[in-house]
Ligand SMILES: [Fe+2]
């Protein structure tokens with residue numbers, strides 16, 4: 001999908017406003033796999049999902065972008081709050097969708113992509129739209145990349161990840 005420079009800039013502006021949003025920055029406190037955290041993970045998923053949507057000519061780019069940035073906006077750390085551990089895998093998409101609606105006023109299509117990103121764990125919540133399928137697959141792709149790297153050099157890796165997510169589109 002070819003998009004104009006204006007559309008590209010519009011997406012980059014949305015990405016930047018989320019990247020620097022105080023509410024979103026809280027996701028940095030939530031650790032994830034091997035040197036990643038919820039913040040890094042979400043913006044990496046956004047970059048991958050947008051790249052794929054453009055490559056395969058699929059979906060509403062705003063929904064893909066905002067849905068992927070907010071797909072894990074559940075705002076608790078089950079490693080700290082053990083009461084959340086047992087149902088985390090299946091419950092967090094619904095918590096994230098509610099939080100995202102409360103804090104960013106998102107509409108139903110974006111809520112839907114957030115809720116279905118954990119398919120097939122949540123088997124009844126199949127990602128029905130193109131946008132939802134792109135995000136669900138991008139999430140799994142990034143997750144696998146995060147867990148296959150070693151536990152060593154965690155701090156170094158975190159700094160590298162933070163550099164990588166600075167912009168949605170790489171600067172030429
Ligand atoms: Fe998730």
Ligand SMILES: [Fe+2]
Pocket residue numbers: 041045071072139
């Ligand atoms: Fe995720």
